Amino acid sequence: MASKFPTKEEGNVKLRTRKGHDMTWSCDNLHHGEPITFYCKQHKIPICHKCATKDHQKPCELKDIGDVIFERRGNLEEKQPLIGETKLLLQKVQSKINAxxxxxxxxxxxxxxxxxETFADKLKNAKETEVNLIRVINEEADEEIQKINEKREKRIKDCNIDIEKEQITIKERQTRLLSDTKTISDEVTKKINDLxxxxxxxxxxxxxxxxxITRINQHDETLVNEAPQVLASIDENVSLNFHQDVNDCLDRIQSEVERVTFVEAKVGGECCSRIDGYIGKWELVKSVHIPSFVNKPWVPGLISDDEICVEDAKNHDxxxxxxxxxxxxxxIDxxxxxxxxxxxxxxxxxxxxGKRRWDSKGDRLDGCITLYDRQWKMIRDISIPRNGGFNSVYVNVDRDGRILAAEISQSNIYVINPDNGKIVHTVTMQDKKVLGEIQALSSGDIVVNTGYNKYTVISRSGEEKAVIHCDEWGDSKCRVDKLTDTLFITYRVAGKTYAVDQLSRDGIIQARGIVEYxxxxxxxxxxxxxxxxxxNRVVCDGDKLLLYKKTFIL
Known part of the structure; x- marks a missing residue:
């Protein structure tokens, strides 16, 4: 250790100063009282001449204290540009955060x-509908005074109830969507605040x-003793890669936010809308047990956002x-x-x-397409030409509410008007056959299962637009999100495990295994x-219907 060297007034001879060393720094040994002249690299301490000759002989390596001071000042000064550069980069990143x-x-x-704007128009249209209906009702009521007036008042009341219900539904949807955008905004704000x-x-x-650094440069003793720790702190905290990590995170935030969009389309005669566009994360939010009296569950489709059709593949209920x-x-029995x-x-x-029947004969497929009302009472059967002997038809509904129907192992897809059951157009694929389900895209194109793990996107003229294939898809099933034209392929991964991949309509895989069960x-x-x-997404594990919901993540 070293201490203050005695001054001339205390009776000692004034010391000669050296460049870079004020010579007032003395040895802490009371018997020496000499100025610090050396630095022992072995023991990492400053010493005087007597210390050097008595306690720090070889193998100790001694350096002139002035040289040590000069060297350590130089080391600290060399770090100044790095500190300045880091500050500039951090300030730039802060600017980018703000941007x-x-x-x-x-x-x-x-x-x-x-x-x-969209929901304001909906509310306005709903109100205009109410006004128009009331006007028509009033005109009819003028034909018969008492009787029609009573009937008019009842219909007005019913109309008001219906419109009020519709307005409530619209407002509830608006509230839900605004909540979704707020959740996304909160997630972005949280991430930005963290950065x-x-x-x-x-x-x-x-x-x-x-x-x-400014403080320790004021005294040689402080400089020599604390400079190594300061240098270590600089090396630990100053990293030019840090700003790049933050920049990458900001780019990811901006990219994910720009994916967010408001989508709307008509599905099953109902106008549906949501906040979508981002990949996000799918979370299991509900499991619905399938009753034991359904012996062998099979899920052919859904008829609303909440209602899932489940067939007993054993007895066909x-x-x-x-x-x-x-x-x-x-x-249905x-x-x-x-x-x-x-x-x-x-x-x-x-x-x-769409149905598979074993009793259909002749040149028409009768009873393979059936329309039902919401109480599952049959409205009518629709017949299409028979081109083979499989008696099995797959159906779907396009954006215009028309039926798409195809016989298994054939190349024709029929576009049918459900109001009269007439075929209005026939789509014929070239060199391909329907081997499973068909799905309508909002663009008007059709996704057709044409192989064991292959799907073909065709236009209404039969032109092949994309072939979607992956060797990992063994026995697979495809469904389309009709609001975004996103495809979801379900397949067996290994053993009893299944997964769902998300693809664009041109076959680009956007995310693998978004759902696994x-x-x-x-x-x-x-x-x-x-x-x-x-x-939402719904899968069946054989015992339960599993409902998944997408959340926005960064």
Whole structure:
């Protein structure tokens, strides 16, 4: 250790100063009282001449104290440019944080404005509908005074109730969507705040290091003793890669936010809308048990956002499970010569089912397409030409509410008017056959299962637009999100494990394994991942219907 060297007034001879060393720093040995002249590298301490000759002989390596001071000042000065450069980079990142935060807020504000504008129009249209209906009712009521007036008042009341219900539904949807955008906005704000705090902490650290360097440079003893720790702190805290990590995070935030969009389309005769566009994360939010009287569950489709069709593949009974109430009800008694291949809602009142029948004969497929009302009473059967002997038809509904129907192992897809059952157009594929389900895209194109693990996108003229294939998809099923034209392929991963991949309509895989689940021990028929109109996903593990919801993540 070293102490203050005695001054001339205390009776000692004044010491000669050296460049870079004030010579007032003396040895702490009371018997020496000499100025510090050396630095022992072995023991890492400053010493005087007597210390050097007595206690620090070889193998100690001694350096002139002035050289040590000069060297350590130089080391600290060399770090100054690095500190300055780091401060500039951190300040640039802070600027980018501000820019991305502003950009994200503006984009989400634009989405909100679009949402607000759309729902304002809906409320306005609902109100105009009410006014128009009341006017028509009043005109009819003028024909008969008392009787029609009574009837008019009743209809007005019913009309008001219906419109009020519709307005309530619109407002509830608007509230739900605004809540979704707020959740996304909160997630972005949280991430931005985290980055801001990290940058501020880094800037504060740099300021503290600079302050420490200024302080220790004022005294040689402090400089020599504390410089190694300061240098170590600089090496630990100063990293030029830090700003790049933050920049990458900001770019990811901006990219994910710009994916967010407000989507709207008509599905099953009902206008559906939601906040979508981002990949997000799928979380299991509900499990609905399938009753034991459904011996071998198979899920051919859904008829609303809440109602899932479940067939007993053993005896062909058809059930509907409401995933909100978790109630399962039989709607069709099965027969031995018929089962359901597919189903879809045409509008709020009508459902279409595709069937496989073993008793259909002749040159027409009779009873393989059936329309039902919402109470599952048959409206009519629709017949299409028979081109083979498989007696099995798959159906779906396009954006215009028309039925798409195709016989298995054939190349024709029929576009049918559900109002009269007439074929209005025939789509013929070249060199391909329908080997499973067909799905309509909002663009008008059709996704067709044309192989064991292959799907082909065709236009209404039969032109092949994309072939979607993956060797990992063994026995697979495909469903389409009709609001975004996103495809979801369900397949067996290994053993009892299944997964769902998300793809764009041109076949680009956007995310692998967004949903994974394990089949139960209960016998069941492999089912697709259903896409509800409001964006949820439903899969069947044989024992339960599993409902997944997407959340926004960064």
């Amino acid at each position: 991305v935060s502003s950009s994200s807020s503006k984009h989400l504000e634009t989405v909100n404005n679009k949402l607000q 801001t705090n990290k940058i501020q902490h880094a800037l504060n650290t740099m300021k503290n290091i600079e302050s420490t 058809m059930y509907v499970t409401n995933i909100n109430t978790q109630h399962t009800q039989k709607v 099965g027969v031995s010569n018929m089962d359901i291949t597919s189903c879809a809602p045409i509008n709020r009142n009508v459902i279409v089912c 394990v089949e139960s021990d209960r016998p069941f028929y492999f089912s697709p991942c259903l896409v509800t109109p409001y964006g």
